[in-house]
Structure formats: structure tokens, C-alpha cells
Amino acid sequence: MDFVIDISGKCEKHGEYQAKRWAMPGGSVMVSPCPACREERSQQDRALQDEARIFQFRLNMASAGIGSRYYESSFDNYRVSVDAERIALSSVQAYAEGFDRRTSRNLVMYGKTGTGKTHLACAMTRLLLLRNVSVLYLPLLTLFSQYQDITSYGGTGMREEFFSRMRAPDLLIVDEFGIVTMRDSERIVLHRVIDERYNRNAPVVFIGNVDFEVFERDVGERAFRRVLDDAETVVFDWERTPINRDLFVQGV
Numbered sequence: 001m002d003f004v005i006d007i008s009g010k011c012e013k014h015g016e017y018q019a020k021r022w023a024m025p026g027g028s029v030m031v032s033p034c035p036a037c038r039e040e041r042s043q044q045d046r047a048l049q050d051e052a053r054i055f056q057f058r059l060n061m062a063s064a065g066i067g068s069r070y071y072e073s074s075f076d077n078y079r080v081s082v083d084a085e086r087i088a089l090s091s092v093q094a095y096a097e098g099f100d101r102r103t104s105r106n107l108v109m110y111g112k113t114g115t116g117k118t119h120l121a122c123a124m125t126r127l128l129l130l131r132n133v134s135v136l137y138l139p140l141l142t143l144f145s146q147y148q149d150i151t152s153y154g155g156t157g158m159r160e161e162f163f164s165r166m167r168a169p170d171l172l173i174v175d176e177f178g179i180v181t182m183r184d185s186e187r188i189v190l191h192r193v194i195d196e197r198y199n200r201n202a203p204v205v206f207i208g209n210v211d212f213e214v215f216e217r218d219v220g221e222r223a224f225r226r227v228l229d230d231a232e233t234v235v236f237d238w239e240r241t242p243i244n245r246d247l248f249v250q251g252v
């Protein structure tokens with residue numbers, strides 16, 4: 001006795017299709033479902049998976065300290081119009097692509113405001129997160145206010161918690177040097193962050209609009225030598241591009 005036969009199935013949405021019909025031992029009958037409906041369902045599943053992936057990725061960007069306006073910043077959408085921009089782009093991209101938690105050096109990105117340093121830092125973060133490298137991006141002011149928050153609400157016992165957070169990520173990116181005039185107490189915090197990462201061979205990206213005298217005062221004389229001895233530098237010294245107002249907005 002033949003339990004499976006070919007029949008013509010009918011789907012309310014897609015019309016007739018080639019179906020198989022099974023006669024089950026208990027006497028019930030099953031007809032294979034419409035293939036077009038099945039394809040639609042699996043497309044919906046894929047779309048949901050994509051959505052979940054995008055959501056998860058944005059969550060990761062947010063946890064890394066990236067503001068929502070920079071979630072889509074990538075090396076591909078960094079606008080290039082002069083040679084200096086091309087060089088900056090390819091240097092930062094090469095640093096990110098060649099990043100190694102044990103052997104990468106520090107990176108100093110300095111120069112004029114509005115040249116897209118933050119965009120490139122976020123593009124770097126994006127690329128590294130996709131490679132499961134942990135990154136923490138902090139404008140200098142945020143770094144200090146996090147220290148302030150954590151110690152004023154959690155007491156001085158929480159100070160160690162703050163420094164361990166600064167040590168933990170594979171890459172720490174500190175933005176907006178030169179914008180803030182630091183207090184001595186803030187410099188002490190910054191020096192310790194830099195020292196501890198240096199002692200662990202953990203790289204730091206320094207970004208800002210600084211002259212090196214100010215930078216030396218801010219990061220401390222000893223750290224300054226260490227940072228620069230062991231750093232790649234990328235200079236952003238072309239004229240700012242007035243057409244793209246987005247580039248003027250820094251940080252989170």
C-alpha cells in the first residue's frame with residue numbers, strides 16, 4: 001500500500017502548489033505545506049535574527065561608550081577630500097585592522113577640531129568590537145565625571161572599581177584632550193590610568209586638539225615620554241570642512 005501520493009495542494013495566499021499527501025498509520029492524513037509560505041517564514045526568521053544582531057551590536061557600541069550619533073560611523077563613510085585626510089584615514093584604519101591586545105602600541109591622534117577624529121575613533125571601535133576586542137571610549141570630561149560619580153556615591157572604596165574599569169578593556173580611547181583645563185586632582189587620576197595601562201602593556205588611544213606642551217602637563221612628564229616613545233601619531237592638520245556640520249559635534 002502506498003502511503004505517500006503527489007497531489008495538488010491549495011494555499012489561500014499563493015494558490016496551487018505541488019504537494020505530497022501522507023496517509024498516517026492511525027488513519028489521519030497530512031499534506032505538505034505551501035513552499036512559498038515556508039520561504040516567507042524563514043525570511044521573517046532571518047530578518048528577526050538580523051534585527052537582534054543589530055540591536056546587540058548597538059548595545060555593545062553603547063557599552064563601549066559610543067554615542068548613538070556615531071553608531072554608524074565607519075571607515076567607509078569617513079569623507080575624504082584632501083590627501084591629508086586620506087593619510088589619516090589609512091593610518092587609523094591600519095592601526096585598527098592590525099590591532100593586537102598584546103603587541104599594539106599607543107596611538108596619538110591630534111590636530112584641529114572638526115577633522116573627524118572622533119568619527120575615526122568610533123569607526124575603530126566598531127571594527128574592533130566586531131572582532132570581539134573590548135574597547136572603552138571616553139571623552140576626558142566623561143572619564144573625570146565617572147570618577148567623581150563613582151567615588152562620591154560609592155565612597156573611596158569604589159575608587160579601585162573605577163581604576164579596574166579603566167584597566168580592563170583591551171583598548172582604551174580617551175578623546176578631547178586640550179578642550180578641558182584640568183585640575184591637579186584630575187591629572188592625578190589621569191596619570192594613574194595611564195600608568196596602570198602602561199604597566200600592563202595595554203594600549204591607549206589619545207585624541208585631542210593639543211599642543212604637546214599642554215599634553216605633557218596634562219598626562220604628566222613621565223607618562224608623556226612613555227606615551228610618545230611608544231606611540232604612533234596621526235596628525236589632523238588640514239582646514240576643517242565647513243560643509244559637514246556633524247563633524248563639529250564632538251563626543252557623546
Ligand SMILES: [Zn+2]
Nearest residue numbers: 011014034037
Ligand atoms: Zn502559501
